[in-house]
Amino acid sequence: MTGTSETGQALETPFDLAGKRVFVAGHTGMVGSAIVRRLMSEDCEILTVPSRELDLRRQADVENWMSEMRPNVVFLAAARVGGILANSTRPAEFLFDNLMIESNVIHSAYQSPVDKLVFLGSTCIYPKMTSQPIREESLLSGPLEPTNQWYALAKISGIKLCEAYRLQYGCDFISAQPTNLYGPGDNYDLQSSHVLPALLRKAHEAKTSGRDFLEVWGDGSPLREFLHVDDLADAVVFLAKRYSDPMPVNVGTGKEISIRQLAELICDIVGFEGELAFDASKPNGTPRKLTDTSRLTALGWAECRSLAYGLRETYRDAFLENSCGVRTS
Numbered sequence: 001m002t003g004t005s006e007t008g009q010a011l012e013t014p015f016d017l018a019g020k021r022v023f024v025a026g027h028t029g030m031v032g033s034a035i036v037r038r039l040m041s042e043d044c045e046i047l048t049v050p051s052r053e054l055d056l057r058r059q060a061d062v063e064n065w066m067s068e069m070r071p072n073v074v075f076l077a078a079a080r081v082g083g084i085l086a087n088s089t090r091p092a093e094f095l096f097d098n099l100m101i102e103s104n105v106i107h108s109a110y111q112s113p114v115d116k117l118v119f120l121g122s123t124c125i126y127p128k129m130t131s132q133p134i135r136e137e138s139l140l141s142g143p144l145e146p147t148n149q150w151y152a153l154a155k156i157s158g159i160k161l162c163e164a165y166r167l168q169y170g171c172d173f174i175s176a177q178p179t180n181l182y183g184p185g186d187n188y189d190l191q192s193s194h195v196l197p198a199l200l201r202k203a204h205e206a207k208t209s210g211r212d213f214l215e216v217w218g219d220g221s222p223l224r225e226f227l228h229v230d231d232l233a234d235a236v237v238f239l240a241k242r243y244s245d246p247m248p249v250n251v252g253t254g255k256e257i258s259i260r261q262l263a264e265l266i267c268d269i270v271g272f273e274g275e276l277a278f279d280a281s282k283p284n285g286t287p288r289k290l291t292d293t294s295r296l297t298a299l300g301w302a303e304c305r306s307l308a309y310g311l312r313e314t315y316r317d318a319f320l321e322n323s324c325g326v327r328t329s
């Protein structure tokens with residue numbers, strides 16, 4: 001099917017992944033590894049490269065690798081990521097690393113040339129205070145949340161790079177904005193992790209060590225939306241095939257939960273019966289971040305796991321079965 005985008009650009013949908021050489025940048029991370037798992041059911045050749053062999057922050061190396069490997073499709077999931085503490089205490093890394101990775105991969109994808117590129121952003125690109133649920137049109141309509149402004153600015157640049165290369169060179173580069181993610185391959189290091197893996201680990205350790213409280217950062221009031229990473233991977237592969245437009249697409253569940261409720265749910269799943277102890281010296285971050293997913297659902301995609309189901313599965317399969325989140329490689 002051929003159509004026209006909001007900017008008048010010709011669209012080619014559905015885009016066929018069959019027989020294509022598909023590069024997943026960031027394949028060892030939580031998102032990249034989920035995309036690789038999802039692509040295994042597509043009739044395509046998956047290309048990956050470990051970071052010790054290719055540092056995506058180095059322009060010449062990326063250009064050489066891309067011109068040698070000639071991928072037809074790129075999923076750009078490589079990024080410096082982390083939770084609220086890592087974001088606010090390592091601003092240079094979050095800004096510099098992400099800007100370099102995006103610039104190098106997107107520019108060399110244009111040079112190669114790559115037929116389709118899917119850039120993975122984040123819902124933290126949206127203003128701290130904006131109408132909820134958040135529509136894609138809210139981008140750049142107000143100030144960012146200070147705790148993750150560095151990461152957000154880099155991700156906004158990635159979205160704009162995709163848009164710019166589409167406008168100037170006609171590249172079919174799109175971007176998806178995932179809400180807060182969880183699932184296999186998550187980071188359980190308490191200094192750099194996101195809230196969900198941190199609370200799973202802390203609740204598990206509190207239970208096994210007989211402690212009577214679980215420390216929860218902030219006051220428990222912030223609202224967040226959580227999406228299983230395998231559902232995200234399904235959505236981005238869906239978008240690669242069905243979407244061709246400069247407007248980013250939110251990927252979420254459209255359902256929110258407070259941090260207090262999340263902590264209670266995790267305690268229930270883990271079987272920890274102690275009290276919640278809120279640490280107000282830690283930041284709350286953005287008060288609410290619920291995505292409007294109507295652009296994605298109008299295309300025909302539906303998220304499948306409930307949070308309670310996905311959390312049980314993650315605790316059992318990704319945490320307990322995997323040395324309680326301790327990475328062995």
Ligand code: GFB
Pocket residue numbers: 082083084085087122123124147148151152179180181192193194195196198199215216217218222224259282283284285286
């Ligand atoms: O997941 P998180 O680190 O990041 O924190 P954001 C979410 C909320 O959970 C904050 C609270 O209000 C935290 O204070 N929280 C409670 C905890 N206990 C804990 C804990 O033990 N560890 C952590 N980490 N948080 C991230 C951005 O924002 O969202 C990233 O920093 C990214 O850049 C990601 O965009 C999607 O949800 O606030």
